Amino acid sequence: MRYALEVQYRGKCYAGSQIQFENGEQIAEPTIQGELEKAIRTLIKSDSDIADNTRPIKTIFSGRTDKGVNSLGQVVHFDYDKDIVASKFVYQMNEILPDDISVDNLRIVPDSFHAQKSARSRYYKYELINRRYKQAFDGDILRVKYELDVERMQTALNFLLGEHDFSSFKSSGTLNPSKVCFITRAAVEKQGDRFFIHIEGNRFLYNMVRTIVGTLLEIEGHKLPPEHMKDVLEARDRRKAGRTVSPYGLTLVRVEYSN
Numbered sequence: 001m002r003y004a005l006e007v008q009y010r011g012k013c014y015a016g017s018q019i020q021f022e023n024g025e026q027i028a029e030p031t032i033q034g035e036l037e038k039a040i041r042t043l044i045k046s047d048s049d050i051a052d053n054t055r056p057i058k059t060i061f062s063g064r065t066d067k068g069v070n071s072l073g074q075v076v077h078f079d080y081d082k083d084i085v086a087s088k089f090v091y092q093m094n095e096i097l098p099d100d101i102s103v104d105n106l107r108i109v110p111d112s113f114h115a116q117k118s119a120r121s122r123y124y125k126y127e128l129i130n131r132r133y134k135q136a137f138d139g140d141i142l143r144v145k146y147e148l149d150v151e152r153m154q155t156a157l158n159f160l161l162g163e164h165d166f167s168s169f170k171s172s173g174t175l176n177p178s179k180v181c182f183i184t185r186a187a188v189e190k191q192g193d194r195f196f197i198h199i200e201g202n203r204f205l206y207n208m209v210r211t212i213v214g215t216l217l218e219i220e221g222h223k224l225p226p227e228h229m230k231d232v233l234e235a236r237d238r239r240k241a242g243r244t245v246s247p248y249g250l251t252l253v254r255v256e257y258s259n
Contacts, residue, residue, distance in 0.1 A: 068247030140248035156226035218242035
């Protein structure tokens, strides 16, 4: 049977969501996937007599998130040939997992379901602080000292809506040759001295959201016209875009599926 569940986590203490390999060997740095599979292994070990150093169940994530990126709604699927009582499983998993990872909404899904390939949209939110001075509880969230203009920022973001080649906003680590994404939402929201940038689309390239935010801040910091975002997009050249900002403050909020 195939099971799917939602995973929430704070990414600061992990080397991204996915288990990392080098020369065929698993890297020892902790990952969300590693902790999740270890907890599942603990629950099923009494049934399977599987050694601690194996991966009896492999989890498939809806998408990769980097070190420092958080999740409110990462979707994961795995296959297991026995019945699982959802409430018991979720409770036991949350007792075993580290305090900065939790799971919810376990359900049986069709064998055709694939957490990554079946997803039709993903919604990311980036939070930053707009203030000249720091405060004790700012944490690791990016602080921008110069004044930000919501209306200018929204005008710049509007150029991203629709289907485009986002080569200008991809990092070199992008393995998928397709650079075309369809963005259905690109909005900025101001709450006090906090800014939230909401971006939703069918797919995202490696570091795409963080580079879009970096370009947005470059436009504001240098008082460039909002149309500069359109120029960067159409250039299809990473050198034209702004820097890739810190992962802290970026959250995968939700993944949507057709059914």
